[in-house]
Amino acid sequence: MFPFWEKVVAPILEAAEVKRLVEIGALRGENTRQILDTVGPEAELHVIDPVPDFDPDEHAREFGGQYIFHRDLSLNVLGNLEVMDAALIDGDHNWYTVFNECRLLAEVSAAADALLPVMVFHDVAWPYGRRDLYYNPDDIPEEFRQPWAKRGMLPEVVDLVDEHGLNPTMCNALREGGPRNGVMTAVDDFVAGHPKALRVLVLPIYFGLAIVVEEDRLARQPKLASFLDWLESVEGKTMLLELAESMRIQAMLFQHRIYFQNEGELERLARRYMDALKRELVAELPEPGRPSLNGLHDALETMRADHIRGHVVVSGVAGGAAAAMARAHFDAYKEHGRHVFVADRFSTVDIEGVKRNLTHVGVLDGRVHLLAGDPASTLADPQVDRVAVLHVGPRTGEDVAAVLEAVHSRLAPGSVVVVDRAADSAVRAAIDAYRATHSVTASESAAGEAGTTWRNP
Numbered sequence: 001m002f003p004f005w006e007k008v009v010a011p012i013l014e015a016a017e018v019k020r021l022v023e024i025g026a027l028r029g030e031n032t033r034q035i036l037d038t039v040g041p042e043a044e045l046h047v048i049d050p051v052p053d054f055d056p057d058e059h060a061r062e063f064g065g066q067y068i069f070h071r072d073l074s075l076n077v078l079g080n081l082e083v084m085d086a087a088l089i090d091g092d093h094n095w096y097t098v099f100n101e102c103r104l105l106a107e108v109s110a111a112a113d114a115l116l117p118v119m120v121f122h123d124v125a126w127p128y129g130r131r132d133l134y135y136n137p138d139d140i141p142e143e144f145r146q147p148w149a150k151r152g153m154l155p156e157v158v159d160l161v162d163e164h165g166l167n168p169t170m171c172n173a174l175r176e177g178g179p180r181n182g183v184m185t186a187v188d189d190f191v192a193g194h195p196k197a198l199r200v201l202v203l204p205i206y207f208g209l210a211i212v213v214e215e216d217r218l219a220r221q222p223k224l225a226s227f228l229d230w231l232e233s234v235e236g237k238t239m240l241l242e243l244a245e246s247m248r249i250q251a252m253l254f255q256h257r258i259y260f261q262n263e264g265e266l267e268r269l270a271r272r273y274m275d276a277l278k279r280e281l282v283a284e285l286p287e288p289g290r291p292s293l294n295g296l297h298d299a300l301e302t303m304r305a306d307h308i309r310g311h312v313v314v315s316g317v318a319g320g321a322a323a324a325m326a327r328a329h330f331d332a333y334k335e336h337g338r339h340v341f342v343a344d345r346f347s348t349v350d351i352e353g354v355k356r357n358l359t360h361v362g363v364l365d366g367r368v369h370l371l372a373g374d375p376a377s378t379l380a381d382p383q384v385d386r387v388a389v390l391h392v393g394p395r396t397g398e399d400v401a402a403v404l405e406a407v408h409s410r411l412a413p414g415s416v417v418v419v420d421r422a423a424d425s426a427v428r429a430a431i432d433a434y435r436a437t438h439s440v441t442a443s444e445s446a447a448g449e450a451g452t453t454w455r456n457p
């Protein structure tokens, strides 16, 4: 109800010249100061909440006799209060509670021959307009309690859902709709049974707010009648649209704060995982022949940061460390759709040993392809349709030349090429020949301990 305060609830309380009111369901007590500021120093505010999320004694000290807190269920309190001018009803959102809150407020007024309080109800639209919620199901007599479960809700879905629903930890009625189910149904039933004419307004934003006022009161309080007329006018509806939009933006900002906080946390965890994996691979996989993992790691980071589309090709695999790094990177940063192609003759390297190593670090699956044989032919595999990172591990100059040539036509724009042991004269010659043949002018820079790297334009 809180977001309706300034534009809707406060003007109603002012127009109705409210001097005594009750707030049912206070949660964090955010409304208290606003209510007291609105109704003025002579007014009396009763707040009812069995489990407030604030210290009511602090409010009692601050606001003196103006403020009376009742730590109880509304239905245990309302019948014993004096006649109220207004009631803000936002406690337990179920038919039994709301209907009986209305009944008690009406009985107290009728006994004193007074007007019914102005009643403002929150949560009269989805999800609790036509579906009960129970803060504590045991508080509701069994015959008035719907079957319920702690499962979520979706709009226009009558039954509760197992996934992605709203409020999955609350005690929600199993089904939406039908008799004696939901806050709006309680309001409808009360209005239908009330002996005097009532005016009912429903504002269908932010879970719905209903305002119920006796016509007799409106006849006596024309300012209140005009404010309700204004709420129903085009200007009033425009105000509601603006209010709904500002609430939507606030909700989005809140969501973004959480999302980006989580993103930062995920990023930290991903980096930690990659660093730990690299340390494990360096410690466990045998020199010589282990490729430089730092150069590859930088290339993978570039691929991710610049959203370069395509797969990763690693060649000269030794124990499979480069393949493991690439595959792990996909998981760490949720890079769906990328695959690792491992091109090697597997003549000096045992393919089963590579599989064991990949399994050991938990990354051998359908997104890792071991292409055994001459890279010139295995890399012609049509699955290797677009390459974002090519990492050539320690190899002979001849093999370096073959791999660069085989992948060249499928290197994506912005892709990164890393060649290890570039100081080796045969490797250097192969790189220079390839770059000259294909007019690669992108400048080279050092990669890892002894490699070179460049990016395609």
Ligand SMILES: C[S@@+](CC[C@H](N)C(=O)[O-])C[C@H]1O[C@@H](n2cnc3c(N)ncnc32)[C@H](O)[C@@H]1O
Pocket: 001, 002, 003, 024, 025, 026, 027, 028, 030, 031, 048, 049, 050, 051, 052, 053, 072, 073, 074, 075, 090, 091, 092, 097, 135
């Ligand atoms: C939706 S929150 C109230 C939000 C508050 N009115 C606002 O606008 O910020 C519902 C509150 O109702 C309280 N509540 C639950 N059952 C109640 C009952 N039977 N009587 C009074 N309050 C109840 C809960 O403890 C909770 O603090």
